[in-house]
Amino acid sequence: MPSQNSATQHGQFSPAHIRATWSGTASVEEAAQAFGLSRSKSYDLVRRGEFPCRVLRIGRATRIVTASLLRVLESGEPEYNTVDTRHSTLP
Template sequence: MHQESKELSGPRYSPVHIRATWDGTGNVEDASRALGFSRAKGYDLIRRGEFPCRVLRIGRTTRVVTASLLRVLESGVPEYNGTHTSRDTS
């Protein structure tokens, strides 16, 4: 059982593992865990337009762009979507 806990917080969410096992997008729960916060916090950040990497909304599904997540994990610099933060264009 101890190995399972170690696996969840370690290699499963490393950039090497994500690059090898994820497709073009991943789910919000796994992306949030890779970034170090909970699923609920991830969805809250998405709702506010502040999730640190690009997300796609496809119908009722929200997916995280794997390439963007990897860039954020490797650089530590967030890539905000920006569509929600620039509503006032005047």
């Protein structure tokens, strides 16, 4: 039987709770907890461009796009930071 603390933590990172309480971006640490990953593993995935949702680098800060995190949690399909070349006007 899960402890009350783990049940509380699960609820804290449920899509409904995230949608209601998080802002437009989250820290890597918050996103790591939502995915059940360690902080160091998450930063390693960010560094390699393999974090499962959209990552913003703003100066020296790294933020996770909350809407992307929610889509990944709900669908199970990762959204990597890739460039969509279907609509590109570059030669």
